[in-house]
Amino acid sequence: MSQHEVDIYKRLLERERSARKEAERILEERSMELYHANLELKELNLNLEKKVKKRTKEIELISRFPDENPNPVFRISFDGFLLYSNASSAQIINSIANNNSNSYLGREWKRAARLARIKKKEFSIEITAENRTFLLNICPIFDAQYINVYGTDITKLREAEKIADESQKQFEQIVQNASDIIFRADQEGKFTFVNPMATKILGYTEKELLGKHFMEFIHPSFQEEVYNFFVQQLENNQLGSYREFPVISKSGKEIWLAQNTQMLFESNGEVHVTSIARDITEKRESDQAVLNLKNLLVTLLSNFKSGVLLADSEGKIETTNEFLLNWFNIHSLDSNNLLSIDQVFEQIKGELMEPEIFEKTVQLDIQLHKTSERKKFFMKDGRVFDLEYTPIMTTQGEKGSFWFFHDVTDEHNSQLLLQYSEEKYRGIIENLEMGILEVDNNENIIHANAIFCRMVGYEVESIIGKNARELFIPSEKEVEIFNEALSERQKGNANVYEALVKKNGGEQIPMIISGAPIFDQNGQLIGSIGLHVDISSQKETEKVLAEAKEKAEASSHAKEVFLAHMSHEIRTPMNAIIGMSSLLSNTELTGKQKVYLDAIRTSSKNLLSIINDILDFSKIEAGKLNVETIGFHVDKLVKNAIGSVNHLAAGKSIMLSFKIDPKISPVVLGDPTRINQILLNLLSNAIKFTPDGKVELIAKVVKQEGKSQRICFEVKDTGIGIDASKINKIFESFSQEDDSVSRKYGGTGLGLTISKQLVELMNGKIWVESQKGMGTSFFFELDLNMGHYKDLPHDLQNARQSTGKLKGLRVLVVEDNQLNQFLATTILEGKGIVVETAGNGLEAIESLKNQSFDLILMDIQMPYMGGIEATEKIRKEMNISIPIIALTAKALTGDEKRYHEAGMNDFLSKPFEPEILLQKIQNILDLSEPIPVVEPQIPKTEIKVIYSLDKIKEVASGNDEFIQKMISIFVKNTPTLVQNMHVGLQMGDYDQIYSMAHQLKPSIDLMEIQEIAQVIRNIEDCSRNRMDLDTLSDKIDQVDAVLVEVVKQLKTEFSV
């Protein structure tokens, strides 16, 4: 080998060696690296293992998850192999694992698995296994070729669903069958659901309602407020609301609804409205009625005149009234701010005299809660009230208390006064020396006071219990009196009577006994009490007075008899003279004879006038003159009076005139006869004392008061006048101006006196004004009531009847006086009447036995048998009912009654005018049957018993005087009342008519005037109701006619 080669190999070796060393070095390096890497790796490994362990644990836990899942979770490969199943899936898996396609579940599974593959996505199926239902969520995982199944046990869910379903159905039923409206609406307010009741109440069909806005159905007046209400609910997110408002049904009916509205606010802003509405129309009405009742109650309470306090069981005041508040001056109480009962009682107590008792009382009331007795309480200011308690149920149905506070101040005070006056009177009575005796119903003595005992001379102990009748009634005579007293007591009446009472020892004492019945609180008679006054001394006086009275009466009677006789004795011949001269005047006379006859007539008339004056004067003195009240015409009266004195004035150059005030009522009520008398007196005086000039009679109304006119009659002359000094005496009896006057002018001087007496009898005024030498005016004023033409005497009402019918009549004239007999006969025969005469009653009866007559003229005063007796016999024994006219010279009170009672039809006083006689005969014979009347009446077929005095007699208890008084009042007032009723009718014054009818009614009832009892009531009603005047007029006329009849009958019966 060459050096060259050796070098090469040397270099190569060097390089190799270096390379090897390098490689070793690198190896070493690498080993180190490896070693470290290994370490690292180990550590990493350790960590990793730890992590893995941890992880595994976690995974284990997690893997337990499905195992612990109560729901089935399992995994099946696409080809049907069970890869995993948790415990809960046992039930299901058993059937579907391993492609067991024979079971139901297996089939189901197969189908599902197929579906999964087809669908290539998740889906769910429902499976029921052993009464449990599962929802299987099937999730195919295509990558891994298996299906994960997640099951949920929905058994309970399905059950709950079923229950919910049923619940739902039930609710639906409720909604459908509800008796209230149930509806739903959307947030715009349009109906989305309405139940049947909604359609029923509103009257619209479901179709008609759905989609409509609820506002459409609300009553127009309420739409705005209801709309705002719901809008507010909406805006305030208010869940529930309640409101009442009216809606209008399809038929237009207004129906009130109470509506609950629920609003459900969804998160998306939608609002669902559900409402229930109830028909409260009726409730509202009844509520209104209750409210009205409550208001009525409140009004009643506030006006109630007792205090009312109602408290509940807790002491709170439920109700009270103004009376209570005012009574106790409680001001802080008003309906909204109620005090408690304790506060009120405190205020009340403050005003009482004995507050503690009040406190106790009310506390006890509350405690016992039972009705208690009324208790009286006295207040410091003198007022008194009764407290009444009643337990009640309050409006809440609890125990409440009701107190009444009654104002009994007046009663209490009255009681005190009564007590005081009782004591006073007891004292007075004791001091009056009145014996008081108290007996029971059997007249046994209960009590007698000291004075009575002293009067009768017994010790009180010895008479208690004894029979009063046995002790005190002296004799059989007195028994009647005591029996009557007893019967009055038994009737419950008190009365005063006189009786003799037997003292201890037998002495009889005259006493006035005032007896009264005693009643218990039930009104039962338990006895009587008598006040006894010893009138022994009074009796003495009485006896003396009685004797004096007898004497006086005797003398008065004597006077009357004398007057009567005088009247008769004088008038009879006067009658003859006047009658004869009258007849004579109708015959053919020579001039001289006429003159003489005139003188006779004048003289006899004068004489008659004087006689009448004297008789009148005497009558008036004796108090026997009565003044009539009948209707008459003032103008006629005046004219007649002027006519009567015309002849007196004719001889002198005196102008006679008269003036009648047109304001004077056409008919007035008064005594025309007497007024005429006065006028004649004054006129004749005026003419007498007036040589020449004029005499004027003036009648005028000076005052009008209601139905009464004050009429002033003036007789004015231009005569000689009366001396001033003598004027005062002018009316005195028997005086003329002086004796010279009587001598010159004649006259008895009685005229003016009588006129004065007559005027005063008629409650008028008479006076004179005169100037000597100039003239005189005599005035008299009378208050006369305005009358009706029906007040006029009928013979003036009717026209003078013709006397043609008299011809052929047969009349029996019974008269003892030859002259009068002659007179009567002549008058009658002058008219063609056939006359028979009889000298006395006996003869008359004899005549009547054999002959028949149409009429009898019967004198009264006759020998053997007078007119009264004869008439009685004729009527009662002979049963002859032909009319009998009495001819009487007397005209005393009571005569008319006796004539009627005897059976006479009419009477005529002598001297009579022939005309009057004839007219009476006419009138009487116009009647088909003889009727006992005072004066001719409007023809009636029969007289009914139009009144009865039974009631009056009952009231009067046999007191005739009382009856008389009653009757006279009735007679006096009735015509006036009737007249006023007419006036009211004339003037259309309903109130007047009513007032009069009303005043008449009690009398009509009392007098039992059946015919008009109802009519007067009709008049009352008709006038009160302003009915038709014609109807009223008829009724008033009817009442008038009947009452006129009654009054006239009464006048006859009682001579009033």
Next chain:
Amino acid sequence: MKGIVFTELMEMVESQFGIEMVDRIIQPQELVSKGVFTSVGTYPFSDLVSILGHLSQATGAGIPELEKAFGQYLAGRFSKLYLPFFQRVNSVFELLNEVDSYIHIEVKKLYPDAELPQFDTIKMDSAHIEMIYRSQRKMFPFAEGLIDASATYYQQKVKIKVLEWNHDGAEVRFLVESLG
């Protein structure tokens, strides 16, 4: 560059040209490694360039020629040294496909500092593969030789066609066709 490249090159030169050639081509004064190579070491590319330069001078063959020949030689060596890599696939195309995605990754695991070219497959079918070679060493001919010799392991014959030659050989798009 990994030492194995140098050691194999030395072996190849020694076996083909003898030790003298080896000695001649190694000029220690030009080499960082001073010519000392172990397969497990790592030496700069400039050393390879020097050696190849001298080799080219000495043999008169061009460097690409030399690179290619070396590639072919190395492929054979690889198929022995790293047989599993070859056994993994059934064809050279598959192998090529795996160069970047598997082989080089495994290499880098063991020798993180290895400088390796990038092979991106553009398209591939049973008879063709089109790839792009990228490397800063610009040794495409070397790659060519590797590829060519690798085919032989799979009893395949291939033809390599350069489609694009960019950046002075730093990026080459080429197509490998299977010939049978």
